[in-house]
Amino acid sequence: MLCKLAFRNVKRQIGNELIYFMTVAITVAFMFAIDQVLFNRTLYDYAVGRDLQGGMIGLIVLISAVVAFMLSYASAFMLRLRRREFGVYLTCGMTRADVLRLFLTENLLICIVALAVGMLFGLFLYQGLMGMVSMMLEAEFTAASYSVKGTWFTVVLVFLVFLVSCLLAARYLYRVTIHELVKGRQTRVKSVRFPFVWTVLTIGGAAGMAAAVIGMRSWVRAYLSGASTMLPLLERLFLLFGSLILFHFSLAHSLMALLLKRKRLRSRGTNTFLFRQLSASLHTNAAMMGMIACLLAIAVIGLDAVFMERLGAEARLAVFCPYDLHYIISYDQDDRSGRPGLEEAKEIVERYTAIEKTISYTFYADGGHALYDHTQFSGEGYAGIQDSYVAVSEFNALITPLGYDAVELSDSFLVVADVSAAAQFPDQGMTITLNGREYHMAGVRTDYPDFMFRYLYAVVPDEAVEGMAAQQYHEVYELKKNDFDAHALERDLSYAVEYGGRQSDSSDFIIKEYERREENARVAFLSVSAMFAAGVLLCMGMALLALKTLTGLAEDKERYRVLSLIGVGMRDLRRVLFRQTFFFFIFPLILPLVCGIPAAALCQEILRINHMELFVHAAGVTAFAVSGVILLLYLLYYSAAYLIAKRVVVWEQ
Amino acid sequence: MQTGNSSEEILRMEHVTKYYGNGEAAARALNDVSLTVKKGEFTAIMGASGSGKSTLLNVTATIDRVSCGEIYVEGRMISKCKERELSDFRRDRLGFIFQEYNLLDTLTVAENIKLPLNLKHAGVEQTEKELRRVAETLDIKELLDRFPGSLSGGQRQRAACARAIITAPALVLADEPTGALDSANSGALMRTFCMMNSRLQSTILMVTHDALVGSYAERVLFLKDGAIWNELRRGKREQKLFYREILTVMAALGGDTDVM
Numbered sequence: 069m070l071c072k073l074a075f076r077n078v079k080r081q082i083g084n085e086l087i088y089f090m091t092v093a094i095t096v097a098f099m100f101a102i103d104q105v106l107f108n109r110t111l112y113d114y115a116v117g118r119d120l121q122g123g124m125i126g127l128i129v130l131i132s133a134v135v136a137f138m139l140s141y142a143s144a145f146m147l148r149l150r151r152r153e154f155g156v157y158l159t160c161g162m163t164r165a166d167v168l169r170l171f172l173t174e175n176l177l178i179c180i181v182a183l184a185v186g187m188l189f190g191l192f193l194y195q196g197l198m199g200m201v202s203m204m205l206e207a208e209f210t211a212a213s214y215s216v217k218g219t220w221f222t223v224v225l226v227f228l229v230f231l232v233s234c235l236l237a238a239r240y241l242y243r244v245t246i247h248e249l250v251k252g253r254q255t256r257v258k259s260v261r262f263p264f265v266w267t268v269l270t271i272g273g274a275a276g277m278a279a280a281v282i283g284m285r286s287w288v289r290a291y292l293s294g295a296s297t298m299l300p301l302l303e304r305l306f307l308l309f310g311s312l313i314l315f316h317f318s319l320a321h322s323l324m325a326l327l328l329k330r331k332r333l334r335s336r337g338t339n340t341f342l343f344r345q346l347s348a349s350l351h352t353n354a355a356m357m358g359m360i361a362c363l364l365a366i367a368v369i370g371l372d373a374v375f376m377e378r379l380g381a382e383a384r385l386a387v388f389c390p391y392d393l394h395y396i397i398s399y400d401q402d403d404r405s406g407r408p409g410l411e412e413a414k415e416i417v418e419r420y421t422a423i424e425k426t427i428s429y430t431f432y433a434d435g436g437h438a439l440y441d442h443t444q445f446s447g448e449g450y451a452g453i454q455d456s457y458v459a460v461s462e463f464n465a466l467i468t469p470l471g472y473d474a475v476e477l478s479d480s481f482l483v484v485a486d487v488s489a490a491a492q493f494p495d496q497g498m499t500i501t502l503n504g505r506e507y508h509m510a511g512v513r514t515d516y517p518d519f520m521f522r523y524l525y526a527v528v529p530d531e532a533v534e535g536m537a538a539q540q541y542h543e544v545y546e547l548k549k550n551d552f553d554a555h556a557l558e559r560d561l562s563y564a565v566e567y568g569g570r571q572s573d574s575s576d577f578i579i580k581e582y583e584r585r586e587e588n589a590r591v592a593f594l595s596v597s598a599m600f601a602a603g604v605l606l607c608m609g610m611a612l613l614a615l616k617t618l619t620g621l622a623e624d625k626e627r628y629r630v631l632s633l634i635g636v637g638m639r640d641l642r643r644v645l646f647r648q649t650f651f652f653f654i655f656p657l658i659l660p661l662v663c664g665i666p667a668a669a670l671c672q673e674i675l676r677i678n679h680m681e682l683f684v685h686a687a688g689v690t691a692f693a694v695s696g697v698i699l700l701l702y703l704l705y706y707s708a709a710y711l712i713a714k715r716v717v718v719w720e721q
Numbered sequence: 722m723q724t725g726n727s728s729e730e731i732l733r734m735e736h737v738t739k740y741y742g743n744g745e746a747a748a749r750a751l752n753d754v755s756l757t758v759k760k761g762e763f764t765a766i767m768g769a770s771g772s773g774k775s776t777l778l779n780v781t782a783t784i785d786r787v788s789c790g791e792i793y794v795e796g797r798m799i800s801k802c803k804e805r806e807l808s809d810f811r812r813d814r815l816g817f818i819f820q821e822y823n824l825l826d827t828l829t830v831a832e833n834i835k836l837p838l839n840l841k842h843a844g845v846e847q848t849e850k851e852l853r854r855v856a857e858t859l860d861i862k863e864l865l866d867r868f869p870g871s872l873s874g875g876q877r878q879r880a881a882c883a884r885a886i887i888t889a890p891a892l893v894l895a896d897e898p899t900g901a902l903d904s905a906n907s908g909a910l911m912r913t914f915c916m917m918n919s920r921l922q923s924t925i926l927m928v929t930h931d932a933l934v935g936s937y938a939e940r941v942l943f944l945k946d947g948a949i950w951n952e953l954r955r956g957k958r959e960q961k962l963f964y965r966e967i968l969t970v971m972a973a974l975g976g977d978t979d980v981m
Binding site for chain 2: 259331332335336337338339340341344345347348627629630631632633634635636637638639640
C-alpha cells in the first residue's frame with residue numbers, strides 16, 4: 069500500500085515538480101559524466117595519473133557534499149509544498165513512522181528515476197566532455213568506452229547524496245505538529261527591524277569585498293616578486309566570500325526597507341506591494357541568498373581562473389620553450405653514466421623529425437655571486453649559488469630569430485632576470501669586474517624567454533667570458549614538423565637516475581611539443597573539473613531559487629487574487645509578478661557576475677607582469693564570455709520558473 | 722461602453738442569467754434576475770446555500786461573466802466590457818469587503834488602505850489626506866502601522882472597509898463580511914456599515930445568510946434557485962422587528978438561517 073501510494077505520489081510529482089526533478093537529473097548527469105572521464109583508462113594512462121585522479125575524487129566528493137546539503141534544502145521546500153497532504157495522512161491515522169517511510173520511499177523512487185534519466189543524459193554528456201578533452205589534448209576523438217568502476221562510483225555517490233539530503237529534510241516531518249501541517253505555520257509579517265544596522269553591515273560587506281580585491285592585487289605583485297606565499301591569497305579569498313555572504317545577507321534585510329522609506333517611489337502603482345513581497349521573501353531567505361551568491365561567485369571566479377590558466381599555459385610555453393627542442397647540460401653534474409650522448413640523442417630526434425636549425429650557447433661562471441647579492445636569493449641557504457654569464461654574440465644569435473632586437477654592449481652588461489629576482493635589483497650604478505675589466509650595468513630585462521632556467525644571469529661582451537669556466541652548455545633546435553609522437557620522443561630521450569634512493573626518469577632535453585601536450589592535459593582536466601563544479605553549483609543555486617519561488621506560489625496566488633479584485637489588470641499582474649520573481653532570481657547573481665571583472669583584471673595583471681601582453685585582451689574576452697554563458701543559463705532557468713509562476717498565479721485568477 | 726437610463730440608479734441588472742458548465746451538465750446559478758440599487762442604498766441579498774447570492778455578487782463585481790442579460794453600474798454597461806476596462810472599473814468604481822478580509826498580509830494596514838489610490842496614481846498628499854479621513858471615520862488610526870497578521874478579526878474587517886471606501890466607490894460589495902467574526906464584532910461591523918451608508922453615502926450591496934446581519938440593511942432581497950423570490954424593505958421599522966420579519970421569510974423560504 070505504502071509503495072503504491074509512494075509510486076502514485078512520485079508519478080504526480082514528476083509532472084508537477086519538473087524543475088526539482090530535472091535539477092536532480094542534470095546533477096546526476098554531471099556526476100556520471102565526470103566520473104566516467106575520471107575513470108577512463110586511456111585518459112588515466114595518458115594524462116590523468118594517480119595524483120590528479122585523487123585530487124578530482126576529492127573535488128567530486130566535496131561537490132557531492134554541497135549537493136547533498138542543497139538537495140536537502142530543496143527537498144524541504146518540496147516537503148513544505150505538500151505539507152497539507154502529509155497532514156491529511158496523519159489525521160487519517162497514519163503514524164509518523166509511516167509518513168517518514170512514505171517520504172523516504174518516494175525519494176528513493178525519485179532517486180532511481182533521476183539516476184536512470186541522469187545517467188542517460190550523462191552517457192551523451194560524457195561523450196561531449198570527452199570530445200572537449202580530446203580537442204584540448206589535440207587527440208582524435210573516438211566514441212569513448214564507459215567505465216564500470218565510474219558507473220558504480222556515481223551510483224554509490226548519488227545514493228549517499230540522496231540519503232543525506234532525505235535524512236536532513238525528514239527532520240522536519242519528524243518534528244512538525246499536525247496542526248502546522250494542515251493549517252500552515254502562522255507566520256506574522258513584520259517590518260525589518262534596525263534597517264540602519266543592516267545598511268551599515270551591507271556597507272561593511274561591500275568594503276570587505278573591496279578590501280579583499282585590493283588585497284589580492286597587492287598579493288599578486290608580492291607573490292610574483294617572491295615576497296609572499298599562497299596563505300595570504302587564501303585569507304583574502306575567505307575575506308571575499310565571507311564579505312559576499314555578509315553583503316547579501318544584510319542587503320536582503322536593508323534594501324527593500326530603504327526603498328519603502330521613499331514615499332513617492334512606493335506610492336506609484338503596485339510598488340508598495342512589490343517592495344513588501346520582495347522584502348518578505350528576501351528577509352526570509354537572506355541566509356540562502358548569501359549562500360547561493362557565494363557558490364555562484366566560486367563558480368564564476370573558478371571558471372575565470374581556469375580559463376585564464378589555459379591562456380597562461382600558452383603564454384608560459386612561449387616563455388619556457390621558445391624553441392622546438394632545447395638541450396641543456398650542466399658541467400657541475402659529474403655523473404653522466406647512462407645518458408645518451410648529444411650526437412646519439414640527435415640521431416634519436418632525427419628519427420622523428422628533421423632538425424632544421426641549431427643554435428648553441430654557453431653559460432660561464434667565475435665563482436662569484438655579486439649579482440645574486442642584490443636579490444633575495446643570497447645569504448643563508450644560497451651558499452652554492454653562482455653568477456652566470458653569457459656572451460652577447462651567442463645571446464643575440466638566440467634572441468634575434470624570436471623577433472627581439474640585438475643587444476649592443478660596450479664596457480657594460482645587461483642583467484636578465486625573472487620577476488622575483490628583478491624586484492630588488494638596482495636599476496643602475498652597479499659595476500662588475502670580469503677578466504680584470506670593469507663593466508657598468510646597462511639595465512635589467514625581465515621580458516626575454518627563459519634560456520637558462522635560473523633566477524638571473526648577465527649578458528656580457530664576448531671578451532668578458534674568455535677563460536671563464538663553462539657552467540652550462542645549451543643547444544636549441546628548430547624542427548621541421550611538430551606532429552610527431554612527442555611522448556615517444558620524450559621516452560626515447562629519457563634515462564634512469566637515482567634520486568633520493570628512488571629510480572626516476574630524467575632527460576637533458578625539453579621538447580616543446582611534449583610540454584605543450586602535458587600542459588594541455590593538465591589544463592583540460594582542470595577545465596573539465598571547473599566546469600563540472602560550476603555546472604553543479606549553478607544548477608543547484610538556480611534550482612533552489614526556482615523551488616523557493618514555486619513554494620511561495622500558494623500564498624502569492626492568494627495575494628495576486630486580492631490585487632486582481634481591487635482592480636489590477638492581468639497585464640499589470642504579470643508585470644508585478646515578473647519584477648518580483650526576476651529580482652528574487654537576479655539578486656544573488658549580480659555580484660558574482662561582477663566578481664568576474666576583478667578576477668579578469670587580476671589575471672590580466674598577472675599576464676602583464678609576466679610580459680604576456682598578447683593574452684591580456686583574450687583574458688578579458690574569456691571572463692566576459694564566462695559571465696555571459698552563466699547569465700544565459702540563469703535566464704533560461706528563470707524563464708522556466710517564471711512561466712510556471714505565471715500559469716499558477718496569474719492565469720488561474 | 723453603453724449607457725443606462727436613470728442617474729439615481731447605481732446598479733441595474735436586466736434579465737441576468739448565469740450558467741456553469743455546458744450541455745447536460747450545465748447548472749443555472751442565476752435565472753433571469755432583474756433588480757436595481759439606488760444611490761445610497763444599503764441592500765442585503767439573502768438566501769439558502771446554492772441560491773445564487775455569491776454568483777450575483779461575483780457578476781456584479783465583474784470577477785465573473787454573465788451568460789446573458791445586462792448589468793449597468795452608474796449607467797455603464799459592464800457585462801460586456803473588455804478585461805482591461807473591467808479592472809480599471811473595479812479599481813475606480815467598486816469597493817470590496819470579503820469574509821476572509823482579503824488584506825494583503827505583507828502590507829501594513831495603511832499600505833493596504835492606500836493601495837487602490839496608489840493604483841489610480843493619486844498624488845502622495847491626496848493619498849495621505851484620504852487615508853487620514855477614512856482612518857478617523859472608521860477609528861483605526863492606531864492600527865495603521867501594524868500588519869494584518871497582528872490584528873483581531875474585527876480590526877481587520879474595519880481595515881478592509883477603509884480600503885473599500887477610500888476611493889469613494891459607486892458601489893461597495895460585501896460578501897459574507899461577518900462570516901469570520903464573533904457576534905460582538907459582527908454587530909460592530911454592521912454599525913460601521915450603517916455609518917458608512919449614512920455618513921459617507923456609500924451604496925452597499927451585501928450578501929449574507931445571517932438574518933441579524935441582514936436586518937441592518939434597508940432592503941433585503943431573497944434569492945431562491947437563482948431567481949429573486951421576495952423582497953423586504955425596512956422603512957421606519959425598528960431593526961429587531963425587521964429581523965423577525967426576515968426570519969419569517971427565511972423560514973418560508975426553507976433556507977438555513979443563523980441567529981446571532
